[in-house]
Amino acid sequence: MNSIHKAFKIASSEITPPEVYAQRRQWLQLMAGSAAGSLLTAWPEARAAGQAAKLPGAKSAVAGAMVLDKQTSLQDASSYNNYYEFGTDKADPARTAGSLKTQPWRISVEGEVKKPGVFDLDALLKLSPMEERIYRLRCVEGWSMVIPWVGYSLAELITKVEPNSRAKYVEFITLADKKQMPGLDSGVLDWPYIEGLRIDEAMHPLSLLTFGMYGEVLPNQNGAPVRLIVPWKYGFKSAKSIVKIRFVEKQPDSSWMHANRREYGFYSNVNPQVDHPRWSQATERRIGEDGLFTKKRPTLMFNGYEAQVGQLYAGMDLKSNY
Ligand code: MTE
Secondary structure, three states, rough: HHHHHHHHOOHHHHHOOOHHHHHHHHHHHHHHHHOHHHHHHHHHHHHOOOOEOOOOEHHHHHHOOOOOOOOHHHHHHHHOOOOOOOOOOOOOHHHHHHOOOOOOOEEEEEEEEEEOEEEEHHHHOOOOOEEEEEEEEEEOEEEEEEEEEEEEHHHHHHHHHOEOOOOOOOEEOOOOOOOOOOHHOOOOOOOOOOOEEHHHHHHHOOOOOEEOOOOOEOOHOOOOOOOOEEEOOEHHHHHOOOEEEEEEEOOEEEOHHHHHHOOOOOOOEOOOOOOOOOEOOOEEEEEEOOOOOOOOOOOHHHHHHHHHHHHHHHHOOOOOOO
């Protein structure tokens, strides 16, 4: 049993069919030795040439990780973005994020852990086999997408650094560099952009440390080289271009909470029954499906992941913990 399976008391034989093991072995072979090296060298050069470097992932066997909804096109998913460090218009990041330098890249892991450390991108890529996970991502603005992400459970990294008993929350701090990010001149949010999770949310196998999408490394505008995807929460919880992960005792404030505490709470779970103060959250528009007569879809509790994550919030008042 690996660490995530232990944490969730699931035997790996129960959840990992043999073909998935085979795909993982293939992936490990690909990443082993020179292949990993050449992927990493190819990454910035391929991007500069307008091509993407491949980043394959074995189909995930984690419960709920492969939704069957029709996928959003890569074109839509990489041209309609929220990444305020590159501008507040949805079209800005695709236009301006070319200036983001994704290598070298390091994530520093600190705070209430027994083994703090600095992981470079190479070490992060090799930490655990890559999986493909088809997740919905819903934005509090009322639109959603379905994207095949590539990465591995954040729990893999967390167990490696051994949080101590004071580690109740995890804070994610992202890059803030004025030289690379034209949006930092605006005071629309506090920089660096910060997000937070409770430790059990961060340890849930669906919380994905994400390096790619559609079998390729992440486009800069989608949060290259490494971001978080928390599929049952509003998209804004899914911090892009992470440089620091800090384990803390007290609930951290996110940039969105600072910007407007009444509208954006710590939990930010997708909950169609709790309206945003200025609009309903009961329905959503699926990007790519918008025609004049297309009806909005009903939004599902926890974005459709209730069976997997509902128990994390048992007994909580989800109206006051929005
Ligand atoms: N991460 C950073 N660093 N800066 C941001 O502005 N925006 C968030 C989230 N992560 C944001 C961020 C919001 S509001 C959304 S909806 C998602 O990223 C969008 O991710 P996508 O562009 O890959 O769809």
